[in-house]
Amino acid sequence: MGRLVPAVTRAFDILELFLQGDGSLSAPEITRKLQLPRTTTHELLTTLAARNYLTPVPQQPGRYRLGVRTYQLGSRYAEQLDLAAEGQAVAREIADTCDETVHVALLEDLDVIYIAKVDSTHAVRMVSAAGRRLPAHCTAVGKLLLAHLPEEEFDARVDGRELTRMTPHSITDPDALRAALAAIRARGTATEHRESNPDVSCVAAPVRDSSGRVVAALSVSVPVIRWSEERERELVALAAKGAGDLSLRLGHRTAR
Numbered sequence: 001m002g003r004l005v006p007a008v009t010r011a012f013d014i015l016e017l018f019l020q021g022d023g024s025l026s027a028p029e030i031t032r033k034l035q036l037p038r039t040t041t042h043e044l045l046t047t048l049a050a051r052n053y054l055t056p057v058p059q060q061p062g063r064y065r066l067g068v069r070t071y072q073l074g075s076r077y078a079e080q081l082d083l084a085a086e087g088q089a090v091a092r093e094i095a096d097t098c099d100e101t102v103h104v105a106l107l108e109d110l111d112v113i114y115i116a117k118v119d120s121t122h123a124v125r126m127v128s129a130a131g132r133r134l135p136a137h138c139t140a141v142g143k144l145l146l147a148h149l150p151e152e153e154f155d156a157r158v159d160g161r162e163l164t165r166m167t168p169h170s171i172t173d174p175d176a177l178r179a180a181l182a183a184i185r186a187r188g189t190a191t192e193h194r195e196s197n198p199d200v201s202c203v204a205a206p207v208r209d210s211s212g213r214v215v216a217a218l219s220v221s222v223p224v225i226r227w228s229e230e231r232e233r234e235l236v237a238l239a240a241k242g243a244g245d246l247s248l249r250l251g252h253r254t255a256r
Helices: 006-017 027-034 038-050 068-098 140-147 151-158 174-187 229-249
Strands: 024-026 054-056 063-066 101-108 111-118 133-135 190-193 200-208 214-223
Touching (some): 027 038, 068 214, 140 190, 140 214, 214 229
Antiparallel strands (some): 024 063
């Protein structure tokens, strides 16, 4: 684990003070509660206010309350909670139809995070958990989400980074990954054959919000003993249906 940055820790300590009390605090109160030097408190408050995490209280010099940026972060978090809840409901419907493991995942840097999961009832099935992280380039959901990044953003995330090899089938060459992502964009769905787990294949489809932006992906994972070209076609269609249903729940409407 890396070293904690003292200045960042102190800034968060200040923000967390606002979880208590009547909603506003003065610089002397913050100094006393956190036992910080006055100069340090002033610099931190100035920085937080400049970034709109805090805002001065009108007609009360030196007194602060939470700023609009904290509301925006909270709203974004709430949106993800809604996505997780809706994703779990849709994943349950798809899993009930195909009796395979279904996930909904988000992209964070070069990882995917599973925010919803419903297991297959088969004795042989994929073992995972909501909250798990995996390298995006090794998964169908991750490749699909990477495929929808703007090119410059993808380059910024990948350039100079080593792509983890999880199995002998994992893509570790950036140019090969770019070619795979171009094929996904053209096809609209993603498939992964034993790239994150040597015994599992997976298909995924994009989940869009009300603006049409791809915000998540829904996948169906199948042990290779139950995989075939015909099964792949069935599951691609089912993943697309599930992703479309989840998109509708998030307010997305397709063009008519």
